[in-house]
Amino acid sequence: MIRPEVRAALARWQEVLAGVAVVALGLYWALFTGGGLLHWIGWLVCLAGGAWIVAGVQRARFHQGNGGPGVVQVVERRVSYFGPLNGGIVDLEAMSSLVLDPSGKPPHWVLRAPGQQPLHIPLTAKGADQLFDAFASLPGIQTEHMLRHMEGTSPGPVVIWRTQGAQNPAIRLH
Known part of the structure; x- marks a missing residue:
């Protein structure tokens, strides 16, 4: 109807x-x-x-829509992404940085943790809306800063959040 x-x-x-x-x-x-x-x-x-x-x-x-590749789950402060080509799991406590990369098709989040490969999660993946609460729980994150960059058209990756002790890591294509 x-x-x-x-x-x-x-x-x-x-x-x-x-x-x-x-x-x-x-x-x-x-x-x-x-x-x-x-x-x-x-x-x-x-x-x-x-x-x-x-x-x-x-x-x-x-919310950026649905229909993107893969599935996101957030269970007890652990982010899991299962995609058609890659996937992984990152604990929020272990994260060192959160990067928004609008250059990908579709744009994606890059979650970094020491000793792990970066986890790339499309903004349009199924269940990606759960990430708002997960990201909002990161200490010192500025949600308005995150939302502004999601709506903007930044040409390259933008660091949304970083732990206090994390250095500025080099952002590589692969």
Whole structure:
């Protein structure tokens, strides 16, 4: 009944829409219930809905689509990628850097960890949306910086995050 592209857009922005509904409920309670405890709870619900909207907008901006090669899984702070040509596993605690490489087709993340080959994950791989929460948990990462570079057209690889002790590694083609 709903066209596939409309269904995909609604799915992408579903957290924002839910946040808007929560804010509307909070405003109703805060403005039209006549005061009392429900009035103050309504304002708290508005704040929670606003936070949900902000998080939803960030997740929607992170989403780059589906249909890319491979499958991503994030389980207990371990990122796994299984692709048609390569794959691997990287623990978030062991990561030394996160690089966005827009020069690939499709653009991809490069996860580096000492003693391991870099793990290249396409932004459009199935399950790549799970990476937002995984990357957001990295200490000191700036999510707005990451989202801005995902939307931009940088000609080459961009270091999104690096551990405090990591040196500037040479970025190689292969």
